[in-house]
Amino acid sequence: xxDAIDKNLLKTVADLEGLPKGAYNIRxxxxxxxxxxxxxINIESNAEGTxxxxxxKPGTKxxxxxxxxxxSQAGLYDVVYNSFIIGDDxxxxxxxxxxxxxxxxxxxxxxxxxxxxxxxxxxxTYVEKHYASGDGKGRRSLNPTTRVFLAxxxxxEMELTQIGGVDEANRLNEAELGPGSLLLITERVLTDGDQTxxxxxxxxxxxxxxxxxxxxxxxxxxxxxxxxxxxxxxxxRCFGHIECDAIIMDNGTNETMPSLKAGHPxxxxxxxxxxxxxxxxQLTKLMSLGLDYDQAVNRIIQGxxx
Amino acid sequence: MLELKDLYFTVQDDENGSRVxxxxxxxxxxxxxxxxxxxxxxxxxxxxxTLAKLIMGVNPVSEGAILFNGEDVTSLSINQRAKxxxxxxxxxxxxxxxxxxxxxxxxxxxxxxxxxxxxxxxRVGICPLSFLDKEVDAKLSGGEIKKIELATxxxxxxxxxxxxxxxxxxxxxxxxxxxxxxKKELADNRTTTIVVSHNRAFLEAADVVIIIHSGKIVxxxxxxxxxxxxxxxxxxxYRESCEGERDAGCYR
Numbered sequence: 394x395x396d397a398i399d400k401n402l403l404k405t406v407a408d409l410e411g412l413p414k415g416a417y418n419i420r421x422x423x424x425x426x427x428x429x430x431x432x433x434i435n436i437e438s439n440a441e442g443t444x445x446x447x448x449x450k451p452g453t454k455x456x457x458x459x460x461x462x463x464x465s466q467a468g469l470y471d472v473v474y475n476s477f478i479i480g481d482d483x484x485x486x487x488x489x490x491x492x493x494x495x496x497x498x499x500x501x502x503x504x505x506x507x508x509x510x511x512x513x514x515x516x517x518t519y520v521e522k523h524y525a526s527g528d529g530k531g532r533r534s535l536n537p538t539t540r541v542f543l544a545x546x547x548x549x550e551m552e553l554t555q556i557g558g559v560d561e562a563n564r565l566n567e568a569e570l571g572p573g574s575l576l577l578i579t580e581r582v583l584t585d586g587d588q589t590x591x592x593x594x595x596x597x598x599x600x601x602x603x604x605x606x607x608x609x610x611x612x613x614x615x616x617x618x619x620x621x622x623x624x625x626x627x628x629x630r631c632f633g634h635i636e637c638d639a640i641i642m643d644n645g646t647n648e649t650m651p652s653l654k655a656g657h658p659x660x661x662x663x664x665x666x667x668x669x670x671x672x673x674x675q676l677t678k679l680m681s682l683g684l685d686y687d688q689a690v691n692r693i694i695q696g697x698x699x
Numbered sequence: 700m701l702e703l704k705d706l707y708f709t710v711q712d713d714e715n716g717s718r719v720x721x722x723x724x725x726x727x728x729x730x731x732x733x734x735x736x737x738x739x740x741x742x743x744x745x746x747x748x749t750l751a752k753l754i755m756g757v758n759p760v761s762e763g764a765i766l767f768n769g770e771d772v773t774s775l776s777i778n779q780r781a782k783x784x785x786x787x788x789x790x791x792x793x794x795x796x797x798x799x800x801x802x803x804x805x806x807x808x809x810x811x812x813x814x815x816x817x818x819x820x821x822r823v824g825i826c827p828l829s830f831l832d833k834e835v836d837a838k839l840s841g842g843e844i845k846k847i848e849l850a851t852x853x854x855x856x857x858x859x860x861x862x863x864x865x866x867x868x869x870x871x872x873x874x875x876x877x878x879x880x881x882k883k884e885l886a887d888n889r890t891t892t893i894v895v896s897h898n899r900a901f902l903e904a905a906d907v908v909i910i911i912h913s914g915k916i917v918x919x920x921x922x923x924x925x926x927x928x929x930x931x932x933x934x935x936x937y938r939e940s941c942e943g944e945r946d947a948g949c950y951r
Contacts (some may be wrong), residue, residue: 674793680777682807696797
């Protein structure tokens with residue numbers, strides 16, 4: 394059922410050696426490949442047949458669900474609409490990810506449109522990895538959208554990673570935070586060659602006492618380009634922070650636009666942004682511990698994107 | 700074990716629109732002996748750190764030669780010198796994102812085993828065990844990062860260890876143990892130790908005090924013999940520019 398390419402993609406995007414334990418839904422080339430539900434986690438196709446609805450029962454603890462997508466069919470652009478309904482007080486880890494293997498000159502792409510309704514006091518950890526491989530010259534594009542709605546006291550931790558090989562990425566992250574809720578987003582993107590990646594983030598801090606922290610780490614190699622927009626809109630007493638760091642290697646370029654909007658006198662919003670080459674003192678330090686120049690560069694980038 | 704032969708580090712200064720050469724290190728020759736403790740001191744801007752960085756290869760030598768255990772290392776890179784057995788503690792240590800103290804220790808020693816890393820920490824003594832997974836980032840205090848810097852230097856078991864102002868940001872209660880630690884490493888492993896410092900505790904611990912002034916060695920010997928010159932040099936050299944004729948009383 395899983396061939397060698399599938400296995401490699403699954404391992405890279407979902408850390409899976411084979412089929413996962415617990416609930417999962419594996420989509421290959423636009424079709425369901427394999428699905429399993431558990432006592433607390435239900436997965437079913439949506440009414441339109443364009444994606445899945447994952448429902449986590451209230452109070453579910455320490456469970457995970459894997460929903461990887463793999464693409465290896467030339468010329469296919471797969472669009473999928475997935476919904477996650479996380480019951481009150483549940484604690485769940487969702488591992489998504491898309492691996493593209495492109496072996497021809499035809500383009501391949503995937504757009505995963507994910508929306509999350511996180512119930513009261515529920516906690517969701519969402520891990521998403523994007524990766525493309527293959528010798529083909531076809532353009533590989535990944536255009537994910539995530540929309541998160543946090544109810545009172547809910548917490549979402551999102552790790553969004555694009556590891557390499559993706560020619561074109563257009564990401565949109567939107568979030569609306571209820572009272573006392575917490576959102577932590579860490580986005581890591583590595584581009585090379587002529588690749589481009591654009592990330593748009595709109596975070597609305599609606600509820601009193603809501604908190605959001607958005608961290609972006611970008612590395613541009615070759616002639617690649619990344620553009621990062623992050624907007625925090627504070628509509629109540631709340632706290633928001635944006636931290637975006639970009640490392641330029643070779644002839645990469647970057648545009649970073651953090652933006653803060655306070656619509657309430659007790660809103661507290663901060664941001665820090667930096668773009669530049671690897672700091673010389675970091676290279677010197679690692680070389681003084683015995684690494685050569687290239688090893689030191691790799692180690693610094695590896696840590697930065699960790 | 701370390702021989703500096705007529706060493707120069709020269710920069711181009713812009714003076715009234717014309718380029719003028721200035722020697723930051725101005726013809727220094729000196730031989731460091733194995734297993735001895737050296738303290739290099741002198742006024743700010745005298746060339747102490749530049750000399751230390753020439754030895755590590757952080758700054759390129761303009762003229763002269765550096766011999767380490769008989770081998771000419773003048774043209775070796777920083778990492779080649781590290782492999783040859785020279786280690787360096789920076790005055791202002793680098794801060795990273797996503798690199799922990801554990802990572803630095805592993806890079807310095809090649810050791811990944813947790814118990815062995817904890818052994819290193821207890822040998823270094825001044826770092827609490829809880830430091831191991833701390834990120835070496837901007838959140839660390841000045842004192843914490845200096846302890847980590849010193850620990851990575853010691854952990855690499857160097858033949859020659861250079862510490863550039865190791866006491867910056869360190870609390871008074873840690874300086875004594877830090878001096879003892881360097882002396883113990885020297886006694887146990889015959890690590891040739893060079894400390895660049897203004898701190899009396901290090902000057903007292905040293906076998907040889909070297910005073911550098913305007914890029915030249917102006918004294919080498921014991922601390923007692925150095926005192927008259929140190930008193931002389933402590934007179935503010937910026938007096939004319941900042942306080943006119945009167946000594947403002949600040950101690951440099």
